[in-house]
Amino acid sequence: MNTPVFTRTDPALGEFSLRPVDPAADAAVLHSWVTHPKAVFWLMQDCDLAAVEKEFARIDADPHHDAFLGLHNGTPAFLMERYDPAHRELVGIHVAEPGDIGMHFLCAPTDTPVHGFTHAVLTTVMEMLFADPATHRVVVEPDTRNxxxxxxxxxxxxEIRRTVSLPSKDAYLSTCTRDQFLAARGDH
Known part of the structure; x- marks a missing residue:
């Protein structure tokens, strides 16, 4: 389970990779991230270690939802969740098209931020999602306050499509096609 499923090298920042979350083994590190004040939009501020492990075990058992631990040069540094928006998060709010995939990501809190790091993480996440030829569009629903x-x-x-009301937040339903991602990177 510790084998990376995706790896890329950023010329300035080094190696980024993702592997499936191991709910029991990764619970402590994930708990320290999702309960940190900087992770307020993950809505897990009051969770204890057991609750975090239980949540990631639930995700692990769900056929429409996956969680991945992101590593930077071999050290845990970010979290990514991938979900099927036809079955999770946006059911009844977004009409999922074939090839849609939902995503959440979180960088580990740090007191020494590195310029460009979060952008490199998001680029890694997007490259992983679009590495699957079945993925045509990534859908996100970040809190409007984020x-x-x-x-x-x-x-x-x-691109922000519209504001939607979810049970825990008002969110900007946003989408990014493969072509939009490549254009943003300068790969036309």
């Missing part, structure tokens, strides 16, 4: 992620999403090609 201004930092909106700028990052725009930088990799996402």
């Amino acid at each position: 201004t930092g992620v909106h700028a990052l999403n725009k930088a990799v090609g996402f």
Whole structure:
């Protein structure tokens, strides 16, 4: 389970890879991330270690939802969730098209941020998702108050489609096609 399923090298920042989350083995590191004040939009601030492990075990058992631990030069540094929007998160709100895939990501909190790191993480996530030829469009639903992620999403090609009301938040339903991602990277 610790074998990376995707790896890319960023010329400035080094190697980024993703492997499936192991709910039991990764619970402590994930708990420290999702309960940190900077992860307020993950809505897990009050979760204890057992609740975090239980949530990622639930995701692991769900055929329409996956979680991946992101590594930077071999060290845990980010989290990515992939889901089928026809079955999770956006059911009844977004009419999923064939090839749609939903995504969430979280960078590990740090007191020493590295310029360009979060953009490199999001680029890695998008490259992994689009490495699957069945993926035609990535769908996200970030909280409208999460201004930092909106700028990052725009930088990799996402377009806000509309504001939607979800049970836990008002969100910007946003999409990014393969072509939009490649254009944002400068790969026409």
